[in-house]
Amino acid sequence: VRELVLDNCSSNEGKIEGLTAEFVNLEFLSLINVGLISVSNLPKLGKLKKLELSDNRISGGLDVLAEKLPNLTHLNLSGNKLKDISTLEPLKKLDSLKSLDLFNCEVTNLNDYRESVFKLLPQLTYLDGYDVEDREATDSDGEVDDDDDEEEDEEGEEEDFDEEDDDGDEEEGVEGEEDDEVIGDKEEEDLGIDGEVEDEEDNEDDDEEVEAVQGEKRKREPDDNDYDGD
Numbered sequence: 734v735r736e737l738v739l740d741n742c743s744s745n746e747g748k749i750e751g752l753t754a755e756f757v758n759l760e761f762l763s764l765i766n767v768g769l770i771s772v773s774n775l776p777k778l779g780k781l782k783k784l785e786l787s788d789n790r791i792s793g794g795l796d797v798l799a800e801k802l803p804n805l806t807h808l809n810l811s812g813n814k815l816k817d818i819s820t821l822e823p824l825k826k827l828d829s830l831k832s833l834d835l836f837n838c839e840v841t842n843l844n845d846y847r848e849s850v851f852k853l854l855p856q857l858t859y860l861d862g863y864d865v866e867d868r869e870a871t872d873s874d875g876e877v878d879d880d881d882d883e884e885e886d887e888e889g890e891e892e893d894f895d896e897e898d899d900d901g902d903e904e905e906g907v908e909g910e911e912d913d914e915v916i917g918d919k920e921e922e923d924l925g926i927d928g929e930v931e932d933e934e935d936n937e938d939d940d941e942e943v944e945a946v947q948g949e950k951r952k953r954e955p956d957d958n959d960y961d962g963d
Contacts, residue, residue, distance in 0.1 A: 799826035811836035
């Protein structure tokens with residue numbers, strides 16, 4: 734079991750029945766509005782990262798958290814009885830703590846509350862949903878994954894676009910080759926026609942030469958007869 738939600742269950746003298754150290758793989762635990770007055774009876778959960786304790790009656794004793802939940806990164810103590818900045822000092826031992834929520838706690842009404850908490854807990858990234866520069870926290874680390882997916886999608890789209898361009902170039906190349914073939918065939922046809930015309934003209938010239946020779950031959954024949962008669 735990695736996630737366990739026990740909201741609105743009743744605690745017995747600060748204990749939740751059935752919640753033991755046997756949940757060795759637990760990473761998320763929610764105990765909202767269960768009547769807790771202390772965190773001293775929480776089991777040791779070495780892998781727990783997120784703990785929801787809002788709307789209880791906790792007023793102190795937070796030093797137990799560092800002992801039992803050493804890898805805690807998100808802690809929600811909204812709506813509890815925390816009044817002084819000093820009650821938060823034990824959280825300094827939670828080296829991995831990145832997000833702390835104290836909505837509706839009296840401590841939030843103190844002057845320079847945010848500056849004091851960030852100074853006390855330098856490992857914090859977000860206090861009540863905002864960082865030290867008042868920039869709002871993301872809902873989850875999943876949003877970073879979404880950004881990566883978008884970049885991959887954009888890269889994929891660019892690759893598809895490049896492939897389309899390549900296909901277009903190939904099609905243009907094929908069309909260009911077809912046009913060249915058509916032009917070449919036309920030129921061959923034109924050459925063929927011209928050749929036929931030239932052949933016909935040559936034949937006509939040959940016929941004219943033959944006729945001319947025959948005519949001269951005819952002219953010579955009477956001259957020879959006349960010579961014989963004389």
